[in-house]
Amino acid sequence: MPVSPDELKQRIEAAIPGTRADVSGDGAHFEAVLEGPAFAGLTRIAQHKLVYDVFGTELGDRIHALSIKITPTEAR
Amino acid sequence: MSDAAGNTMRDAIQSAISENPVILFMKGTPDAPACGFSARTVAVLEALDQPFAAVNILPDPAIRQELSALSGWPTIPQLFVGGALVGGCDIVMEMYESGELQELLGIEAEAPAAEPPVAEPAPLTIENLL
Numbered sequence: 001m002p003v004s005p006d007e008l009k010q011r012i013e014a015a016i017p018g019t020r021a022d023v024s025g026d027g028a029h030f031e032a033v034l035e036g037p038a039f040a041g042l043t044r045i046a047q048h049k050l051v052y053d054v055f056g057t058e059l060g061d062r063i064h065a066l067s068i069k070i071t072p073t074e075a076r
Numbered sequence: 077m078s079d080a081a082g083n084t085m086r087d088a089i090q091s092a093i094s095e096n097p098v099i100l101f102m103k104g105t106p107d108a109p110a111c112g113f114s115a116r117t118v119a120v121l122e123a124l125d126q127p128f129a130a131v132n133i134l135p136d137p138a139i140r141q142e143l144s145a146l147s148g149w150p151t152i153p154q155l156f157v158g159g160a161l162v163g164g165c166d167i168v169m170e171m172y173e174s175g176e177l178q179e180l181l182g183i184e185a186e187a188p189a190a191e192p193p194v195a196e197p198a199p200l201t202i203e204n205l206l
Contacts (some may be wrong), residue, residue, distance in 0.1 A: 044167045065151075069170075
């Protein structure tokens with residue numbers, strides 16, 4: 001089944017509490033712009049791993065490529 | 077693949093990471109990247125005149141499998157500096173634009189890099205060490 005940007009958005013927002021995701025893509029290559037308090041205080045590696053962990057082995061397979069831009073926000 | 081073969085591959089990857097101060101695991105070669113993300117990461121290193129070892133992961137699926145098992149990072153490219161994972165294309169680009177990458181590599185900061193670099197001739201390449 002093809003992957004939609006909306007599916008990625010919903011799964012990221014559901015899996016990482018407080019995160020707002022803006023996802024665009026063509027069904028194979030996606031770009032996710034994320035912000036939320038869950039990323040605050042983490043290294044870039046750890047921030048990206050939070051997102052990669054949402055998709056596991058689907059990355060590189062069903063989700064061919066996912067580019068990520070993260071802005072941590074203050075916890076409320 | 078047997079466990080023994082997996083371990084041998086993993087050991088070879090670990091050795092390559094330990095022995096090369098800057099090493100990039102990529103799709104294709106610095107001269108002929110096979111993926112836009114790998115190409116952009118190479119272009120950043122070349123823009124900084126940073127010598128680096130490069131390993132093409134494409135010829136053997138086991139390289140990628142064992143690399144990701146080792147690093148905990150699922151995607152390619154993966155840049156290691158001083159034996160530690162720096163990240164993939166997104167992180168390398170962000171760190172280049174912010175100057176953090178130059179700092180990590182011990183390169184004098186010049187004027188802030190506003191434009192993404194364009195690929196230049198390849199640096200030192202350790203081709204298919206693995």
